[in-house]
Amino acid sequence: MPLYEYRCSRCRHTFEILQSLGAGPQGLICPECGGGDLNKQFSTFAASTASSSTGAGASGCAVSGSGSGFT
Numbered sequence: 001m002p003l004y005e006y007r008c009s010r011c012r013h014t015f016e017i018l019q020s021l022g023a024g025p026q027g028l029i030c031p032e033c034g035g036g037d038l039n040k041q042f043s044t045f046a047a048s049t050a051s052s053s054t055g056a057g058a059s060g061c062a063v064s065g066s067g068s069g070f071t
């Protein structure tokens with residue numbers, strides 16, 4: 001069973017959880033704030049297989065709109 005990483009868009013807490021392959025964030029809640037708005041992050045496991053199809057480097061996952069929340 002693969003380990004997936006999720007990030008809560010409410011409190012920005014990230015956590016990892018074991019899920020069956022292809023499972024989504026349905027039914028999951030953030031362990032920090034209890035919010036249900038979770039975004040799946042791609043772990044190293046997923047990134048290593050996906051990098052060959054995208055071809056690009058590591059600039060794919062930092063796009064979040066405003067982009068100025070990074071101290």
Ligand SMILES: [Zn+2]
Nearest residue numbers: 008011030033
């Ligand atoms: Zn949260």
